[in-house]
Amino acid sequence: MAGTGSLVAPRHRLARTAGSEENTSAVTEHQEAVFPYRAWSFCIAAYNWGLMEDYVLGALQRAHDYGINTFELHDYSIGNRGLVDASVNYRDFPKLSAKSSLDHRGELCSRETREHDYVHFRDLAKKIKGQGLSLNCWYHVLRDAPQELFTEYPEIKNLDSGFFWTYLDRLLGEFFQRVPEVDTLTITSLHETPSILGNSGSMTREERLIKLYTTIYEACRRAGKKLIIRDFIAKYADYATFWKVLGKLPQDIYIMTKEVLADWVHTWMPLNPFLWRYRGRKLIVEFDLYGEYWGALDVPACYPRYLHNRIREIKSLGAEGAVGRVAHVSAPSHTFRTIFGSPNEINCYAFGKYLSQPLPWFGLDTVTDPREKPGRWGWDLDAFDEKIWVEWVTRRYGRQGAPALIRALTRTETIVPLVLEVGGRGFAHSYLQGPQWAPFLWEPFVDQVESLGMDFVRDEKRQAYSLTQQCLADVQSVKSGLAKTDYDQLAELFEGELLIIRAFQATLDGYYQLYLAQKRPNKSELTNACREMTSLAAEISRIRGEEFFAAVPSTLRDLAAFFEVGKAPTEGKKNCCGSAELRAPGTPRDVPSQLQAPGHEPGLPG
Numbered sequence: 001m002a003g004t005g006s007l008v009a010p011r012h013r014l015a016r017t018a019g020s021e022e023n024t025s026a027v028t029e030h031q032e033a034v035f036p037y038r039a040w041s042f043c044i045a046a047y048n049w050g051l052m053e054d055y056v057l058g059a060l061q062r063a064h065d066y067g068i069n070t071f072e073l074h075d076y077s078i079g080n081r082g083l084v085d086a087s088v089n090y091r092d093f094p095k096l097s098a099k100s101s102l103d104h105r106g107e108l109c110s111r112e113t114r115e116h117d118y119v120h121f122r123d124l125a126k127k128i129k130g131q132g133l134s135l136n137c138w139y140h141v142l143r144d145a146p147q148e149l150f151t152e153y154p155e156i157k158n159l160d161s162g163f164f165w166t167y168l169d170r171l172l173g174e175f176f177q178r179v180p181e182v183d184t185l186t187i188t189s190l191h192e193t194p195s196i197l198g199n200s201g202s203m204t205r206e207e208r209l210i211k212l213y214t215t216i217y218e219a220c221r222r223a224g225k226k227l228i229i230r231d232f233i234a235k236y237a238d239y240a241t242f243w244k245v246l247g248k249l250p251q252d253i254y255i256m257t258k259e260v261l262a263d264w265v266h267t268w269m270p271l272n273p274f275l276w277r278y279r280g281r282k283l284i285v286e287f288d289l290y291g292e293y294w295g296a297l298d299v300p301a302c303y304p305r306y307l308h309n310r311i312r313e314i315k316s317l318g319a320e321g322a323v324g325r326v327a328h329v330s331a332p333s334h335t336f337r338t339i340f341g342s343p344n345e346i347n348c349y350a351f352g353k354y355l356s357q358p359l360p361w362f363g364l365d366t367v368t369d370p371r372e373k374p375g376r377w378g379w380d381l382d383a384f385d386e387k388i389w390v391e392w393v394t395r396r397y398g399r400q401g402a403p404a405l406i407r408a409l410t411r412t413e414t415i416v417p418l419v420l421e422v423g424g425r426g427f428a429h430s431y432l433q434g435p436q437w438a439p440f441l442w443e444p445f446v447d448q449v450e451s452l453g454m455d456f457v458r459d460e461k462r463q464a465y466s467l468t469q470q471c472l473a474d475v476q477s478v479k480s481g482l483a484k485t486d487y488d489q490l491a492e493l494f495e496g497e498l499l500i501i502r503a504f505q506a507t508l509d510g511y512y513q514l515y516l517a518q519k520r521p522n523k524s525e526l527t528n529a530c531r532e533m534t535s536l537a538a539e540i541s542r543i544r545g546e547e548f549f550a551a552v553p554s555t556l557r558d559l560a561a562f563f564e565v566g567k568a569p570t571e572g573k574k575n576c577c578g579s580a581e582l583r584a585p586g587t588p589r590d591v592p593s594q595l596q597a598p599g600h601e602p603g604l605p606g
Contacts, residue, residue: 037284037321038355039136040348041072046330047079049120055327056124058340060131066349067356070134072186072323078117080105082144083137084175087118092170095152102146125181136184142195159201159208169219176223185220186228186256190238209245217253228284230256243277256284259310264288265426267417268306275317285314289324289347290339296430297333298549299419299497300343300412304350305384311354324351334548335492343409346392353388397486401478408474411467418464419501422508423448423457431550432503435562438569445511454512461505468497499540503552506533510563517566530560
């Protein structure tokens, strides 16, 4: 791949002109990828080799069949060392390489542990490459560097010294030599490169970023690797800076962005408006297949229709391809160890199929569906084909119970927002949020209650509960046609979702009584609502244990204690977006404030 200018094998273009010889030959000879870059990504936000290997090995069993050709490994995986810093010995920096242990964000790591983890990571990389897949690794600049770097080489804090650029170049050179299986490096900017922007030196903001990107690009180019710059930007001013810099970068640098702006906080959010700005660049679009914000496998979220629509949209913009997150976890869900045992796996299947098999679309200069006879107009070209459900459900669960399971699982896309939102406003990052997020959640709750009424808010949860009961009934109706393990898991999944909906119901009632308490005395009603919450916490703990759904029993008890005081939440700590930071328990964080490299600020998860 090195030197080809492409992350994967060259694409066979679909025909441009209906009726031409090029059109007919392209369609008949090349039923290949509409998108050359078709990736799954893995974010295991814990020092958990077993979980990482289960995800990667499960994906390897499916990748070729599903049409995936690239794996991306996020750099939260090896403790607090990421991937780059976990793989090098700092050979060009003797004050670091001579130390028997190094402090990575509070994790004291011995030389023996480092070597063990390097061997483990290298073995995983070889398995990925051994299946003919490309390997893309993420790197957050300086985030995982040892603290000794800043004490032994203090000149790194001043960009004018030149040391930082030398350090970065040699660090990446060593990484590519020690892990030659890596084909591509992805860095995230600007929100997650604050060390570069905050360090001292005479360079302007734009000059720093151009120097950073080109230094990494040159290190990749010399090693025959490709570079992706991923935008995760939380301030409009940062977008303006990024756009200025973008035009000064080599054209063979790829740009990655999400299909929605910022994060996947709602289903069916508007398409990312900045995708249009990246037309003409090599564009990779990032999707969530796992359900990071949508229940994290404890709430089933199956949305092939959404993926179909969005993949057609990004194709019209000339995207090179897309990557879907199949994991963004620190621990398995209650019922499923990985997404590949969960109904959410249909997202992985549909994603791969839509990327690797020509979809009907009208892209640049395209005038007909390449699957049809030249010149034929297809009036239903944008129709979603439900057969994707039949394909996957019969493969996964067998033919006998397929109709009932399809009914159950297609409802989940409707149920998810009814569970996790309040009157259409965001109210959760997958999990029920505790008192620490009450200042953030208070405003949308009050706004929706006053504009829609509490009956509307309650009806959302009632509808979610009723639809989930129907899903459970569908599963129960085909018990005899399912493998015992499959039936037990699906029944447990929907029974657990009913408990989760009740937890959200009880919490919203608690918020409502707190809201009324600001207007009139209602001690009795508030106490009753809190009593209901603690009673439900005990029930869930008895049935599912204290750890279910990110420790929801404990969260309910904490919220009950908070509500019973009767005071409205005060304004919470604001993040760089101007709203309180909302994060699921156990999801990746940036550098803890007490362990930051100079200039680094903790912020939103990527």
